[in-house]
Amino acid sequence: xxxxxxxxxxxxxxxxxxxxxxxxxxxxxxxxxxxxxxxxxxxxxxxxxxxxxxxxxxxxxxxxxxxxxxxxxxxxxxxxxxxxxxxxxxxxxxxxxxxxxxxxxxxxxxxxxxxxxxxxxxxxxxxxxxxxxxxxxxxxxxxxxxxxxxxxxxxxxxxxxxxxxxxxxxxxxxxxxxxxxxxxxxxxxxxxxxxxxxxxxxxxxxxxxxxxxxxxxxxxxxxxxxxxxxxxxxxxxxxxxxxxxxxxx
Amino acid sequence: xxxxxxxxxxxxxxxxxxxxxxxxxxxxxxxxxxxxxxxxxxxxxxxxxxxxxxxxxxxxxxxxxxxxxxxxxxxxxxxxxxxxxxxxxxxxxxxxxxxxxxxxxxxxxxxxxxxxxxxxxxxxxxxxxxxxxxxxxxxxxxxxxxxx
Numbered sequence: 001x002x003x004x005x006x007x008x009x010x011x012x013x014x015x016x017x018x019x020x021x022x023x024x025x026x027x028x029x030x031x032x033x034x035x036x037x038x039x040x041x042x043x044x045x046x047x048x049x050x051x052x053x054x055x056x057x058x059x060x061x062x063x064x065x066x067x068x069x070x071x072x073x074x075x076x077x078x079x080x081x082x083x084x085x086x087x088x089x090x091x092x093x094x095x096x097x098x099x100x101x102x103x104x105x106x107x108x109x110x111x112x113x114x115x116x117x118x119x120x121x122x123x124x125x126x127x128x129x130x131x132x133x134x135x136x137x138x139x140x141x142x143x144x145x146x147x148x149x150x151x152x153x154x155x156x157x158x159x160x161x162x163x164x165x166x167x168x169x170x171x172x173x174x175x176x177x178x179x180x181x182x183x184x185x186x187x188x189x190x191x192x193x194x195x196x197x198x199x200x201x202x203x204x205x206x207x208x209x210x211x212x213x214x215x216x217x218x219x220x221x222x223x224x225x226x227x228x229x230x231x232x233x234x235x236x237x238x239x240x241x242x243x244x245x246x247x248x249x
Numbered sequence: 250x251x252x253x254x255x256x257x258x259x260x261x262x263x264x265x266x267x268x269x270x271x272x273x274x275x276x277x278x279x280x281x282x283x284x285x286x287x288x289x290x291x292x293x294x295x296x297x298x299x300x301x302x303x304x305x306x307x308x309x310x311x312x313x314x315x316x317x318x319x320x321x322x323x324x325x326x327x328x329x330x331x332x333x334x335x336x337x338x339x340x341x342x343x344x345x346x347x348x349x350x351x352x353x354x355x356x357x358x359x360x361x362x363x364x365x366x367x368x369x370x371x372x373x374x375x376x377x378x379x380x381x382x383x384x385x386x387x388x389x390x391x392x393x394x395x396x397x
Contacts, residue, residue: 080310080353115294117306
């Protein structure tokens with residue numbers, strides 16, 4: 001009887017302990033990844049530890065004085081302009097050359113850092129350079145520190161489907177639409193392809209050139225459809241990356 | 250359970266250790282400023298603009314790759330409550346030229362002519378005047394902002 005009572009009492013106790021453990025695990029996960037707003041979770045990086053290791057190594061190398069202060073614009077570390085430290089910094093170029101694959105790892109580095117210094121700012125510059133985006137050109141996306149970028153970037157990516165659709169459906173001239181799509185950078189590419197029916201036939205070739213410009217080093221194409229076919233692999237990466245913010249497939 | 254709790258707390262409180270700034274040589278300091286007194290080391294996580302507006306744990310740069318104009322700086326300084334004048338007690342000085350601002354410093358007190366500045370990712374220095382820089386890196390004082 002006493003044993004049965006103990007067993008009956010033990011069930012709710014086990015549930016409470018289980019819930020506490022679960023709660024702590026979730027809290028730990030949030031602490032690692034930042035708030036849920038802060039982009040794709042680090043599990044994406046864990047999916048490809050080789051890329052994460054390359055990114056981490058490039059970041060460490062980028063911050064070594066020999067690389068960091070090598071550009072003439074830095075004046076040996078006297079400049080306050082973080083962009084100066086990316087010029088003539090071969091390790092920064094190595095980081096950017098990893099391409100879209102580096103984005104989850106870069107964001108994980110940014111989100112897991114408690115700091116908002118030069119290193120973190122240069123990570124933001126690398127993310128913008130890889131994606132061909134300049135958030136500061138948009139009034140609602142201005143940022144002045146790495147911490148501010150970390151907050152603005154997910155919001156920007158989540159707005160991408162709406163921004164692209166608004167531009168393509170607008171009454172602006174074809175040239176103006178091309179210009180506005182180019183401003184959005186590479187994250188716009190999958191959504192232009194998804195909304196190809198909104199692109200005027202007469203603007204197809206120009207829009208294909210715009211998308212090629214947004215995706216540096218892409219294969220040339222005469223139409224958006226051809227662009228999508230020839231760059232399918234890179235577009236798949238971009239789509240997966242942006243979709244991790246906006247949802248959907 | 251205790252071990253799990255401890256590990257979770259450790260993860261939830263990342264160290265966020267700051268990196269000590271690079272140290273300049275005496276020759277560099279003499280090339281940069283007509284007068285200087287070493288104040289303290291500082292961090293890689295802090296730059297002149299942040300230090301001038303009273304922030305010591307962030308690198309602040311609201312512009313792009315080009316050096317900002319005075320008009321761009323003025324617009325940004327409004328967001329920190331600074332007006333483009335030298336009337337109020339807390340002052341921020343900027344250097345370079347009106348088309349390319351290179352550096353920022355702040356006054357130490359309203360009664361003193363001394364200023365203090367962080368040099369890039371290097372140390373923090375005190376200067377006996379608000380116009381202490383040679384053309385080696387920063388150049389002359391070009392504008393003053395202030396707030397109460």
